[in-house]
Amino acid sequence: MSVRLILVRHGETHWNKANKLQGRADISLNKNGKRQIRKTSAKIKKSGEKPQKIIASPMARAMQSAGILANILKISFMIDKNLSERNFGCLEGRTWKEINKLYGPNFKEIDRKQQYDYRAYGGESARQVGKRISNFIDYAKKKYDGKTILVVTHAGVLRYLSIMLHKMGIDFDHSMEPGAYCIVEL
Numbered sequence: 001m002s003v004r005l006i007l008v009r010h011g012e013t014h015w016n017k018a019n020k021l022q023g024r025a026d027i028s029l030n031k032n033g034k035r036q037i038r039k040t041s042a043k044i045k046k047s048g049e050k051p052q053k054i055i056a057s058p059m060a061r062a063m064q065s066a067g068i069l070a071n072i073l074k075i076s077f078m079i080d081k082n083l084s085e086r087n088f089g090c091l092e093g094r095t096w097k098e099i100n101k102l103y104g105p106n107f108k109e110i111d112r113k114q115q116y117d118y119r120a121y122g123g124e125s126a127r128q129v130g131k132r133i134s135n136f137i138d139y140a141k142k143k144y145d146g147k148t149i150l151v152v153t154h155a156g157v158l159r160y161l162s163i164m165l166h167k168m169g170i171d172f173d174h175s176m177e178p179g180a181y182c183i184v185e186l
Contacts, residue, residue, distance in 0.1 A: 007153070011068075019095050023092040057080070140186065
C-alpha cells in the first residue's frame with residue numbers, strides 16, 4: 001500500500017508578491033491568495049480526488065489556505081508543525097534582491113538547492129528541515145497508508161520534499177506557484 005499526497009502550496013501573500021523571504025514570519029493570505037485557493041479547491045473537487053484529511057503547516061497563510069480547502073471540500077484539517085516553513089532567521093522580511101546584494105549574487109540559487117545553513121542567521125539548517133519533513137513522511141505513511149491526504153505547506157518545504165522524493169525514485173517538481181497543487185504517492 002501507499003499514501004497519496006495532494007500537495008498544495010499556500011496561496012499568495014503580500015510578501016510573495018513583493019518577493020520577500022517569509023520563513024516563519026506569520027503572514028496572511030492576500031485577496032489573490034484566497035482566490036487562488038478557492039480555485040484550487042474547485043479543481044481538486046472536480047478531479048474526483050477524495051482526501052480523507054487535510055494536514056497543514058501552523059503558519060497563518062497555510063492555515064487560512066487549509067480552512068478554505070476544508071470548507072469547500074467538506075473535510076477537516078489538522079496542524080502539523082513539521083510542515084512549517086524553514087526558519088530563515090534575520091533574513092526574513094528582506095527581498096531576494098536585498099539578500100543577494102548583502103550576501104552574494106548566488107544566495108538564492110544556493111537556497112533553492114537546499115545547500116545553505118541558516119543557523120548563522122538565527123534560522124535552520126537543511127538537515128533540521130529534512131528531519132522535520134522526514135518525521136512527517138514517516139507519520140503519513142503509518143497513519144494514512146492506503147489513503148489520500150491533502151498537505152498544505154510552503155515553497156521551502158516543497159523544495160526539500162522534492163530532494164527527498166527524488167532520492168526515493170519519485171519524480172516531483174517543486175516549482176509550484178502559490179495556490180498550486182500536485183499529487184504524489186509514497
